[in-house]
Amino acid sequence: MFNAYNNFNMDVIERYKKVFIETFKVSEKDLINGFASQNIDKWDSVAHLKLISELENEFDIMLDTDDLLELNSFEIGKKILIKYEIQI
């Protein structure tokens, strides 16, 4: 049975992954194991700002400063987006 909700969620996660892939120029498999600012050299403040800008544009949100600062990994980013009612 076609589950529109599941398909929509898959779309959201794909869009989320795409932002990370394009921002950091990595492949999807790189995102699986602990993709975080403390272990990715190219995740500096410039890249962080670009990531935030792209996520905000992709999902039509504006992050509070606290969330912006806390978004330091692929996994934490998902939890933060849920706060902004993005069903990821």
Add this chain to the structure above:
Amino acid sequence: MDKLLFGRVCLVTGTSKGIGQSIAEKFADEGAIVYANAHTHGSIDKWASSVSAKTQSDVIPVYFDVTDQNAVKNAVMQIKNRHKRIDTLVNNAGIVDYNILAMTKMDDLRNMFEVNVVAAIYLMQLVSRIMVRQNSGSIINISSLVGVEGVTGQLAYSATKGALNAVTKSASKEFAHNNIKVNAIAPGMVATERLLNIIETRFKDKMPNIGMGRLAKPEEIANACLFLASDLSDYITGQVIAVDGSTTLT
């Protein structure tokens, strides 16, 4: 001649009177879509309509207290959702006082920093994230000559404007590689209603200190902002430009 800001989306804070209104009018005259902010709901509806009609541009009132971060964020989001871009931010909203160091109340000082500095920084944070995606933008902070030179009797105000100058210079370095210009205008004494109301009591003895012998017109400050908002200043960033008619402060 082509309009210098045709189609550009501009947010100007503090447009209920004076310099802010002049800036908004100048931008509208040059074809910009101007989001004109004021604190009190409804206070600039008539003025915005008349400027829109006169210039054939959109001047859209947006009401928020610049220190209310939720309201600021909602306003910026609305502009972004409608236009997908913001080209120019003018941080003009501010408060002023006239007290020497010894008479400055700490609560008043903190409040002045909240409005004149913290609010400006927060707006820059939000708008710059939109500008980064565009790889373009102009942020203009309305400072003051007193923030550059210091002055007797406006310690708190000059402290906030000095801080705003430092914010301008630091932000300009952070955003240069994103092609976002960040500059400040430092007006001298400007013939606004506010100043004209107090000039006899507070500033009459300052007039001889103005080399050009007159107060600035608000439009002259707006002209400088227009330059910084337009492509004419594409290689200018990190500057605090005095528009002061050769004023000496004591």
